[in-house]
Amino acid sequence: GQNIDQPTEMTATEGAIVQINCTYQTSGFNGLFWYQQHAGEAPTFLSYNVLDGLEEKGRFSSFLSRSKGYSYLLLKELQMKDSASYLCAVSVYNTDKLIFGTGTRLQVFP
Amino acid sequence: EPEVTQTPSHQVTQMGQEVILRCVPISNHLYFYWYRQILGQKVEFLVSFYNNEISEKSEIFDDQFSVERPDGSNFTLKIRSTKLEDSAMYFCASSELVGRGTSGGAVADTQYFGPGTRLTVL
8 A cells, every 4th residue: 555654743943944754655656746735725846856865956955765765855944934734745656646645734933 | 937727716515516626737738637635634636637538536536526628728627416525625736747657767747736726515
């Protein structure tokens, strides 16, 4: 079966760094996506990893270890607007769908 | 920047009524998807569509659901006889490619989501 785990909630302070972890068990792994979702809005694409290592994009970075079934999203220089849910989603070979985790709700405090 | 659009943003309907949710995918994309998210729960795949036919559907996508690309720009989801448990946010998404693997190692392409339609069934 397919399973994706993320922490339910995290809190952090403006200007700080936060790491949101995601572990997955899937057969036929074909890439991992991170999306940001503000309350009542659509998921917005943040990053994609298919090979092991770190992908950096401005204040956001995403890491993947395929052997460990593990990814993290790193958010630096946190801003109040970063308060949102962060969704980990896995793509699997020979399917069209993305399989989503339940999301991690991040609250950034001043 | 091109984006996926959806109408209406909110839809309220009575149980047993038919609803049609509409989406305009990004213009050069070839693959279209519907997902739903029940309040407080995870985003769930419903169906994917390519070359004018369903390419994959989940167990949620039963005979009450159908999809159509009536013209060159719109992509619709119809629920024939709505149930209370159909109340959810419905997201349309599109991508240039699909995530099917090949011996050549094709990789998944990014799916871009529309703003969603909040469906409330009373």
